[in-house]
Amino acid sequence: MSDTVPEGWKSHKLNTITNVIDSAHQTPSFSESGYPMVRIGDIKGGKLTLENTALVSKEVFKAFTKKYAPTHNDLLMTRVGSYGRCSIVKAKQAFCLGQNTVVINPISIDPDYLYHFLQTRNINEQIEDTVGGSSQKSLSLSAIMNLKVLTPDKCEQKKIAAILTSADDVIDKTQAQINKLKDLKTGMMQELLTKGIGHTEFKDSPVGIIPKEWEVFTSQELLKKGILEKLQDGNHGSQYPRAQEFLKEGVPYIAASHISELGEINFKVCPHLSQQSADQMRIRPAIGGDVILTHNATIGRTAIIPQEKSEVIASTSTTYYRTDPNKLLNKYLFYYFQSTAFVSQLQSVMGQTTRNQVPITAQRELDIILPTFKEQIAISNVIESITDRIKAISAKHKQLIKTKKALMQDLLTGKVRVNVDS
Template sequence: MGWQKKQIKDLLDYERPDKYIVESDRYINQGTPVLTANKSFILGYTDESSGVYKDVPAIIFDDFTTDSKFVDFPFKIKSSAIKILKEKNEGVDLRFVYEKMKSINFPTGSHKRYYISQYQDMEVVVPPLSEQKKIAEILGAVDEEIQKTDEIIAATEKLKRGMMQQLFTRGIGHTKFKKTKIGKIPEGWIITKLSKIFKLTSGKFLSRKQFVSGQFLVYGGNGVSGMHNQYLLENPTIIIGRVGEYCGAIHVTKPRSWVTDNALYIEKYLTDIEQTFLYYVLFSLNLNQYAKVGGQPSISQDVVGRVQIGLPSLTEQQKIAKILSSVDEKVSVNQKLKAKLTLLKKGLMQDLLSGKKRTI
């Protein structure tokens, strides 16, 4: 028996989530995971013992967005918009159907529930169970590698945050400390305002219509936003998101780049400073907390300039920068690995789920 056309409802049964919805959204750090089908996935944990869904594995499906997640551990649900999907019979491999669903480009223009009205009626091509299982096994193995890589990235980012906290308050090898208005710092460090270290200026407006295909990167508040055939700045510099969602975000530009007026950039240094050290300091400050709230968050040069930091010697700055850069390099290596694995998974899905390449 070869591949056959089936509707989703021929493969899956659905269950409403009412019995499994969490009662309190005051989440704790451990317990039963509370799930959503979107990117957040695990919203937190609860100690509620009743109404835990245990018939796993299962697929959770957001009825409004059609996002889905494959779940192989007991859970509770956040929203009534979630449907819980299970295989309809023994001739269906749930993981295979999940992967098939992830390959579907389903339009969700209107804010409405889709599963019963449209989604379950879609036709998909399905191989025999033995081939379903083999395809699911192959794609699942790649997913496991992606998950492991994600965990390494998350652990390394956590390590970096801890190291920044340590290095920016205790430095390297110090034994004597002094109390200051920003907390304890090594005795040899000084307290200084950022306005004493550098001069900020705003980037230059560049509309989308003015973007011309070119070799020079254009930076906005959230980093690279496009390319242009002209550049504004010759040398690399640090930029700070000035307005909107990415207000206070920190990035370092490449040489010969353009910075739009959605960001501030360091125009001039007023003292000897290691740029990479300064980048990490600014990153750790969470400048968004100083943003002016209103219709749209914004942060000014004056506000940034008033922020005070502890400043070590140039030599110690360089040592700290080297330590943190090495941690970031590990993050970068694993992000590139994840990108390769994600691309591999995409190619395998196209080949295996269509039957273009057979596994048996």
């Protein structure tokens, strides 16, 4: 953290330009109706939303706002667990704060400027230097009060805040587009993967009503018919690689954490094994075109291994499915694994055990809806078109966030000065 103060700027301790007010140190009782109570999990950055907060009675609300009632343009910060997260209050609705949070009430600083400054690398480094605790780290009230904030004059503060808030608005609108497309995709998948395209006759099946021409088989039945060529989970026990065996290059070793929500495998961050280590594995690696399904801890993530990957080692948390490419399209299976019909089966299996997993023995008994091969292609193409739109807008969203971070670094350090006259 640099101690350099830009020309014309000042450095302040947070408690000299704001009131920093701790939340009540008591456990509340919740109600089915009443006033919103904002807890640590509700403070996620950006504008505070009260949509999904817990509710408390009028009596509890009064007790938790006795010292101070948060108001418009206040900032909220978390102190324990996910410490240092900050949101700004733009809602006019009355609410109270739960434990391990603080209110920052701006006095002689622009609220929006302060909100953005509290997101900077500068503040993050100050926080990391002061957090305490071994098992669960916490940020003390004193440490928050002593955070150093750099400020230009009020006019420049407002101009910087306006630029960064405008960037946030674009990011939020882009995220809203993504959310709408995801909702559209979910509805479209439910329709296509249970009703198909252009069918008029339907029948009952183990997974509900489906087109008359379609069939339903368990994974084990598909294996016996040769429609699935392989269904295999990762190496267990003594075959599990030791930490010192992992390399930066070699044969990729993928776990659930390397698979995105959109079904992309991040080969840049996954560990690798040497070819020699891979060859010694009892369970042979997956290959290009295989469909991956995560079955332990993180359940239901799915991806297709790119065709150019000759070998990929599946971790103990993943299973790979290899299809006969002339009978079961891997892309169809990939989308089917994301359907309500399949996900509900995974949830049913998990509901029968205290462990958050769907072992391979249970996977063999899961039902898979099988349309004609021609319709598998048609369904996959429709879903893929909307998936590609989501990926494109998600990439734009990621770039907007990157651009905003660069803007923050320039504007909130004084590296780039804004023209307050324009």
